[in-house]
Each structure stands twice: as C-alpha cells, then as structure tokens.
Amino acid sequence: MxxxxxxxxxxxxxxPIIGIGTWQASDEEIETAIDQALEAGYRHIDTAPVYGNEQAIGRVLKRWLDAGKVKREELFIVTKLPPIANRPHEVEPTIKKSLADLQLDYVDMYLIHTPFTVFINEDGSFKVDEEGLMIPDVSTDHAATWLEMEKLVANGLTKSIGISNFSKEQVARLLKNCKIPPATNQIEHHVYLQQRDLVDFCKSKNVVITAYAPLGSKGIAKFNAGANLVRDLPDLMDIPEVKEMAASHGKTPAQVLLRWIIETGNVAIPKSTNPDRLKQNFNVFDFKLTEEEVAKLSALDKNIRVCDFAFFHGIERHPEFTFKNQYTN
Ligand SMILES: NC(=O)c1ccc[n+]([C@@H]2O[C@H](COP(=O)([O-])OP(=O)(O)OC[C@H]3O[C@@H](n4cnc5c(N)ncnc54)[C@H](OP(=O)(O)O)[C@@H]3O)[C@@H](O)[C@H]2O)c1
Known part of the structure; x- marks a missing residue:
C-alpha cells in the first residue's frame, strides 16, 4: 500500500512502522478518527481494553471490511492483556472478549500490557487498602502467562505476541523462559525518554521497539489531573532543535519527532483524533533527517518519563513495577 x-x-x-494510537478518546471521536485514519492510509491500529474503545474500533473495521475497502490481511491490529487480567487463566477469555468487541477472528499482535497485575472488585473498581492505595497482586508470573500467550498463536487468535512496559531485566528473564520470543516491547520512547539501554538490548534480541507517547502524550495532563497528580510535563513540539529542523524541512515538529523514531529503527503509534494532525502524523514518508540531525535529537535525552503509571496509586509496591518515578522518588 x-x-x-x-x-x-x-x-x-x-x-507498519506508523500506527494510530487510540488512548483517551471518546467512542464518537475514535470512530471518526479511525475512519479518517484508514482513509489517510493507516493500517496499524493500537488499542487495549483499558482504552474502552475496542467496540467503537470494531464497528469501523467491520464497515471497511464488509465494504471491501480493505482486506483483513492489510490491517495490523494490536490489543493488550490488561493489568487486571495479567494471569495465565485469564489470557484466552480476555483475548476472546477483545476479538468479539473488535469483530475480528484474530489480532495481529497481542501484548501483555504491563509487567504487573492488579486486583479489581466485582464492580470493576480497583481493590485498594484503607489508604486508598492499590493492592498489588504479587502472584504475577510472566513465564506462566507467556505460555498461555504462546497458545494463542498456535490457536490462531493472534499472529504475534509481545510485551509492553517491560524493563531490560524483565525482557531478559522472559527470553530465557519462552518458546516464542516476544515480537515487540511497547514502551514510552521519545527524544526526552530514550531508554537507550533497554532499546539497544531489545534490538540485539530482535525485539522491535514500539514507541508509545512518541509526541510526549500531551493529553495525559488531563488524565493526571483527574488522578490528582501534579506534573510539569515538557512540550516536545516546543524544543528549539525540533522546531528548527521542522522549519528547515518544511515539516511540523511532530513529523520531525516521528521521523527520529522511525529512522532509528523503531515503530511509532502517535494518537490523534484531529483530522489534520492524524494525516500529518502519517505523512512522514516524504522526507528524511540528516545523520547530524538524528544525532542532535539523540543527544536530547533527559530521562523524563511522561506516562509514569502513578495514576495506579500504590503500584510501586508491586515487585514487577520497575519505573523510576521522577516525581515521587
Ligand atoms: N502500552 C502502554 O502502556 C501505553 C501507554 C500510553 C500510550 N500507549 C499507546 O500509545 C499511543 C500514543 O501515546 P499517547 O496517546 O499517550 O501520546 P502521543 O501520541 O505522544 O500524543 C498524543 C497527544 O498529542 C496530540 N497530537 C497528536 N498529533 C499531534 C500533532 N501532529 N501536533 C500536535 N499535537 C498532536 C494529541 O492531540 P489530538 O488528538 O487533539 O491531535 C494528543 O493530545 C496511545 O494512544 C496508546 O495507543 C500505550
């Protein structure tokens, strides 16, 4: 295509090295955006049960597939095993629920969303202690869950399996305990959080990096505010070097940020529900950064994590939670 x-x-x-992210959008917004994204040429869609939009995405996919506007094999649909279901016996029923919502027979990639597991109450709310902190489910067993993920491939429910938010140590441990190696590790990756040690390790093991929050996840501000988290997050699109390069190529700062990710050999999944911006984010195949420009952007790393999962209050007590939280630690 x-x-x-x-x-x-x-x-x-x-x-596909550019996909559309779908976190934090209403059903109505996402239905319109996925329609526009498919028109613009996107074929890779990143979703998760946690985003609450699989049914909306499924409706658009069904329309496109039924109308013969796209063939199933042209699509690359990614969804995830949520932290509330990160247990071996929940793998198969959880992917089956996603497939029913997406109206698909299989997904292209199924990821373990987080290396940790949390409990929920019957009403779907998180189980918390008297202080309002999440009670971690420390029974998390990556190798046992992975065994069930591998069965999904054998049963044709997904073409590929992968992980998300796994640290280098967690990836290494999984690689020692698997038959099918993870195809990707979906992690936060942008010029201010490059995680080079993890990225280089994954690449050396043929585990592709899918960069989430590639534009710095501006929309997370509202989400953090809702969870009473105070964050002073950077605006990646306002970095002078990025703006300068954008001007010299006649492109936007977002396009430069995405180019840096794909030119360094990774996949990017920018989210937009704005028709112009989602087109812009896909329109990155007609220019190239110079080697010097790539090096300049690679030198910008500040180890600033935007999506620190602090909205899971108390999750740092889980033994598999490995993020260093620069705001509280
Ligand atoms: N695995 C995980 O744990 C995990 C965690 C976070 C995210 N993700 C996935 O990664 C995807 C991307 O991450 P993200 O949504 O957090 O952040 P992002 O893609 O870095 O940024 C999205 C934000 O930037 C705005 N934006 C998009 N394109 C723009 C452009 N060209 N110029 C200016 N602003 C632009 C969007 O607003 P508009 O919509 O108004 O354009 C939105 O507020 C998610 O949607 C989700 O699919 C996965």
Missing amino acids: ANTQFLTLNNGEKM
Missing part, C-alpha cells in the same frame, strides 16, 4: 513502510518482526510478520 502506498506510503506505508514495514518492519519485519522476528516471526516474519510485517508491522
């Missing part, structure tokens, strides 16, 4: 480029995964499957 025109203008889509792919990375070949360690199982031979091809993953």
Whole structure:
C-alpha cells in the first residue's frame, strides 16, 4: 500500500512502522478518527481494553471490511492483556472478549500490557487498602502467562505476541523462559525518554521497539489531573532543535519527532483524533533527517518519563513495577 513502510518482526510478520494510537478518546471521536485514519492510509491500529474503545474500533473495521475497502490481511491490529487480567487463566477469555468487541477472528499482535497485575472488585473498581492505595497482586508470573500467550498463536487468535512496559531485566528473564520470543516491547520512547539501554538490548534480541507517547502524550495532563497528580510535563513540539529542523524541512515538529523514531529503527503509534494532525502524523514518508540531525535529537535525552503509571496509586509496591518515578522518588 502506498506510503506505508514495514518492519519485519522476528516471526516474519510485517508491522507498519506508523500506527494510530487510540488512548483517551471518546467512542464518537475514535470512530471518526479511525475512519479518517484508514482513509489517510493507516493500517496499524493500537488499542487495549483499558482504552474502552475496542467496540467503537470494531464497528469501523467491520464497515471497511464488509465494504471491501480493505482486506483483513492489510490491517495490523494490536490489543493488550490488561493489568487486571495479567494471569495465565485469564489470557484466552480476555483475548476472546477483545476479538468479539473488535469483530475480528484474530489480532495481529497481542501484548501483555504491563509487567504487573492488579486486583479489581466485582464492580470493576480497583481493590485498594484503607489508604486508598492499590493492592498489588504479587502472584504475577510472566513465564506462566507467556505460555498461555504462546497458545494463542498456535490457536490462531493472534499472529504475534509481545510485551509492553517491560524493563531490560524483565525482557531478559522472559527470553530465557519462552518458546516464542516476544515480537515487540511497547514502551514510552521519545527524544526526552530514550531508554537507550533497554532499546539497544531489545534490538540485539530482535525485539522491535514500539514507541508509545512518541509526541510526549500531551493529553495525559488531563488524565493526571483527574488522578490528582501534579506534573510539569515538557512540550516536545516546543524544543528549539525540533522546531528548527521542522522549519528547515518544511515539516511540523511532530513529523520531525516521528521521523527520529522511525529512522532509528523503531515503530511509532502517535494518537490523534484531529483530522489534520492524524494525516500529518502519517505523512512522514516524504522526507528524511540528516545523520547530524538524528544525532542532535539523540543527544536530547533527559530521562523524563511522561506516562509514569502513578495514576495506579500504590503500584510501586508491586515487585514487577520497575519505573523510576521522577516525581515521587
Ligand atoms: N502500552 C502502554 O502502556 C501505553 C501507554 C500510553 C500510550 N500507549 C499507546 O500509545 C499511543 C500514543 O501515546 P499517547 O496517546 O499517550 O501520546 P502521543 O501520541 O505522544 O500524543 C498524543 C497527544 O498529542 C496530540 N497530537 C497528536 N498529533 C499531534 C500533532 N501532529 N501536533 C500536535 N499535537 C498532536 C494529541 O492531540 P489530538 O488528538 O487533539 O491531535 C494528543 O493530545 C496511545 O494512544 C496508546 O495507543 C500505550
């Protein structure tokens, strides 16, 4: 398909290097945005049960597939095993619920959303202690859950399996305990949080990096505020070097940020529900940064994590939670 480029995964499957992220959008917004994204040429869609929009996305996919406007094999649909279901016996029923909501027979990639597990009450709310802190489910067993993930591939419910938010140590441990290696590790990755040690390790093991929050996740501000978190987050699109490069290429800062991710060999999944911006984010295949520009952007790392999961109040007590939280530690 025109203008889509792919990375070949360690199982031979091809993953489009730009996908559309779908976190934090209403059903109505996401239905319109996915329609516009498919029109613009996107074929890779990143979702998760946690985003609450699989049914809305499913409705658009069904319309496109039924109308013959796209073939199933042209799509690359990613969804995730949520932290509330990160247990071996929940893997199969959880993907089946996602598939029913997405109106698909299989997904292209199924990820363990987080390396940790949390409990919920019958009403779906998180189980918390008297202080309002989440009670971690410390029974998390990556190897046992992964065994069930591998069965999904054998049963044709997903083409590929992967992980998300896994640290280098967690990836290394999983690699020692698996038959099918993870195809991707979806992590926060942008010029201010490059996680080079983790990225280099994954690449050396043929685990593709999918960069989430590639534009700095501006929308997270509202989410953090809702969870009473005070954050002074950077605006990546306002970085002078990024703005300068954008001007010299006749492109936008967002396009420069995305180019840096794909030119360094990774996949990016920017979210937008704005018609112009989502087109802009896909329109990154007609220019190239110079080697000097890539090096300049690679030198900007500040180790600033935007999506620190502090909205899971108390999650740092889980033994598999490995993020260093610069705001509280
Ligand atoms: N695995 C995980 O734990 C995890 C965590 C976080 C995110 N994700 C995935 O990664 C995706 C992307 O991350 P994200 O949504 O947090 O952040 P992001 O893609 O870095 O940024 C999205 C924000 O930037 C704005 N934006 C998008 N394109 C823009 C442009 N060209 N110029 C200016 N502003 C622009 C969007 O607003 P508009 O919509 O108004 O354009 C939105 O507020 C998510 O949607 C989700 O699918 C995964």
